[in-house]
Amino acid sequence: MKFKKITRGAFVPLIIFSCLFLQACTSTAQTTESAQDSLRQQIDLIIEGDYVVSMEKDGTVYRDAAVAVDKGLIIAIGPASEISSAYQSLSTLKGDNNIVMPGLINGHSHAAMTLLRGVAEDMALLDWLNKYIFPAEVKFVDAEFVRIGTELACWEMIRGGTTTFVDMYYYADITAEVVESCGMRAIISATVIDQRSPDSENAADSITKGLAFIERWKDKNPRITPVFGPHSNYTLNAEQLRAVRDAAIDAGVAINVHMSESPYEVQHSKESYGTTSIEFYDSIDFFDAPTVGAHVVWPTEAEIAILAERKVGVIHNPTSNMKTAAGIAPVTAMLKAGIHVGLGTDGAASNNDL
Template sequence: MRFHRVLLLVLATCFGASARAADVDLIVYGDYLLSMVPGEAVLEDAAIAIRGDSIVAVGARTDIDAEYSAPRSIPGADRVILPGLVNGHTHTSMTLFRGMVDDLDLMTWLQQYVFPMEGRFVTPEFVRTGSELACWEMIRGGTTTFVDMYFYPDEIAGVVQRCGLRAVIGAPHIDYPSPGFEGWDDSFAAARDFVGRWQGKDPRITPAFAPHAPYTVSPEHLQDTVAAARKAGAPITMHLAEAPAESAYVSEHFQTTPIKHVKGLGMFETPLIGAHMIQLDAEDIALVAAGPAPVGAVHNPTSNMKLGAGISPVPAMLAAGINVGLGTDGAASNNDLDLWEEIRLAALLHKVASGDPTALPAPEALAMATRTGAAAIGLGEYIGQLKPGMQADLIQVDLGKTRHQPRYDIVSHLVYVLDSTDVQTTVVAGQVLMRDRQVQTIDEAALRKAVAKAADGIRAALAAPAEG
């Protein structure tokens, strides 16, 4: 009898364990869930289970509740769960130059204002403050990953570690004096050092090489970058085919187009993130699509329009199989880091440019900020879709406001109605960075004081010529 009682106890324990819900760390709910996995429809009354930094399960609320239990959960009434947005090109610290000078062409803006002001004001403290302001803004807007290119990248990486976002951080190098550097030799050496020190250091940070552009870096030096990137197994991010002035420069000096120029230097033989990609003809597009290494294009509609740089041939690039993402560029030329604006503008801009209202449909525009954007920056295996095994980078947006009524198509609402103030929750690698519009990882009051201090000096510099 004692044996039977023991056996029954063992069996009950085993069956009880199998029936008990598996433990996870966080469950996020939503009246709707958009996984951005190709072919998957919007799921209603859904939930997502997260353990550590990864997604364990995605499915109906009833199924997730039956299979998993968690010490923390986030309710989802009137909310949509979708992947966090990917900002494929920005200069985070330039938030401190927001609105400094507007309504100029690219070269005048850069050479007469931006470069001189950077030389005067950009310091490690400036970069810390500016990048923290940018990260706060992106967390609030539902951006979970960004690609950056700015000076003192170690400072940017430190801010990313503290605030919880994910980033590809490019170490800039240029042929001319720049903040902290005399020219090419020391800036390129610092870039190699940065990439070497940060590779594998933090799973949320991917170090990259960031030569500025074909008009600021010589062919020989671009080849040096390719060699260093190939040796390190690191990506390159750079401005490419950005504006008519760049095309004119490359044509005059090298008798070709910017795309053919960098292709000839081997820059398509290692993963490349090309920012802007406006000045491309059909032959250029075919070269980009042919690789041989993946070349991602990042479309920056607001910045491109504001600087009069032109309209990127996005539909043609997508049709050629090129992964095209979206970026805000820096806040000095945008003037915000709101990726929802870029989604909407991308969808609209290509309709009016082509005269075809089907040129860039809403689902494709949203994919450029999530799945396709992640692929464009080389992180498509980890982010941009909600499915088991992917990183738990996701957001909740609120559709409960009166202005969101009525609702017929969730994707249409996300692209054409939503704005950044509707984002309620931001999660990166399983960490809740914002809940109910409250950023958890950045002290907003301290940030505002630091920004005010930096702005006072810039404001005084802008006023000085008028006083003289």
């Protein structure tokens, strides 16, 4: 086959025609793409993954899927192809070799105690607290300690997939500031304890400062929830626990408390109040305020019924309970009774990691 010879003069119009043709094709493609874009909803973020764990009631796990997020809310979950067809995002996180799932929740922690990790090992809870932890806290813990320790804890939790935690420690404002800056969510307890502590002199001082903390942070940031954190019924007496309950009710906040954690606590309650630990709390109407009990290792059958009736949440801390020889919590019995049971790590000093 012979090609027709094209002279220089004829070549110029051909170039012009080709350019116009390509321009028209490009324009058509751009128009089509623009039309498609205009049909897609504009959102902030698409997160892709080889698998997406939806947490729907039927337990659906999507393969090659994506999550659409806008203004901080998940608005759609489904196959990646469908999500990309329906939404146009400002940012997309590629999820090759990744699973997308809800962040974990650490139901009980003392975040800043990452800096006390390894201070005391292999001893029972009360010896651990009274001989080592409480003295070390009075000597070393200040606002800067809490800031650095909490920053480390947040990094450690995020690295392990935890995005929300419940905290009880000193200098609650500092903890809140760290959470605000790192992007996590937290329920932050203002610790109440009737002894000299790093940020208070006694129970009354703790309550006063706790109320001020709650007033500063309540409704300030949707990721931060301030609550009261009375330490226990062996570091506070009945009158002081009632005062915390009343303050929490007046402030409209919940309570986070160590409860029935050790044989010592149960024995202390019997000797001081004539009844077991949870029955004592119930006898003073402590549960009139929304309450979450940490540990709950030694409840009786009657106390489990009380927790269920009073809708008290429980946080099981298995590693900490083993390390401090607190015991083995009756988790199955509590679940069977209808109690909501979550998981926690406790502080790194009584767990060694978060």
